[in-house]
Amino acid sequence: MSVHPIAAGPPRREPLLAPSLLASDLANIQATAETLAGAEADWLHFDVMDGCFVPNISFGLPILEALKPHAKQPIDVHLMIEEPQNYLAAFRDAGATNLTVHYEACPHLHRVVQQIKALGCVAGVALNPATPAGLLVDIAADLDYVLVMSVNPGFGGQAFIPHTLQKVAELKDLLLDAGSPALIGVDGGVDDRNAAALVQAGADVLIAGSFVFKASAGPVATLAALRQQLRQAGEERAAA
C-alpha cells in the first residue's frame, strides 16, 4: 500500500490517494490513523499552516509526533510556511516521509530541495494557483514530487479551480522533457467529479480532505470508491 515515489517510478498505472487530515476529526487523530491503516490510502497528507505564508494556522510538530506512532502509511507533510528551510530537520524527526515546500516561499529553492534530500525525505515543491508550471524548468530534474495547488492554500473545503487540469498537463510535459521522475500531486477541492480528469491530465497523487472525511459514507468507503474510479482512469491513461 505505501509506495515511495522514487521506488514506484513513473509511469504509474494506478494513482496514489492521500487523504488530507486537515478535514478529519482532529480530536481523534489516533483513531483516524488507525481507520486509515486499513483503507485505500497510500499517504497521509499533513497540512502545516503558519498564519503568515497562508492566512490560517493549522497544526505542526507536536501533532505530527502524536500521529507518527499510529500512522501505517508515509506521512506527506505540506509546509505552507515561510522560511521552511529552518524547520525541515524538525519535521523529518517528527515523522515526515515527504517534505513539500512552496515555490513562493523559497528564494533559494535549489538549496532547500537539496536539504530535504539530504535529510532522506522525498523532496516536493508546491505551486500556488497563480504560479506557472514553467517556473520549475531549472529545478525539475532535482524534484521527487510537484504539488499543484488547485485552490489557494490555507483552507480546506474550497472549490476546485478548473484551470488546474491544464496546468497538470503542462507540468507533465515539462517533467517528461526534463527527464524528471517527479510525481505530480493535486491538492484542493479534489473529489469524484474531477479525479478521473486529473489522472488523465497526468496527476499521480490525489489529495482529498473534505470529500473523504465529510462524506456520509465515511472515509473508508469513500476512499474505496475513489480507488475504483482511479484504477480505471489509470488503466485508460496507460493504454493511451
Ligand SMILES: O=C(CO)[C@H](O)[C@H](O)COP(=O)(O)O
Ligand atoms: O492544502 C490544503 C489547503 O491549503 C488541503 O490539503 C486542501 O484543502 C485539501 O482539502 P480539501 O480536499 O477539503 O480541499
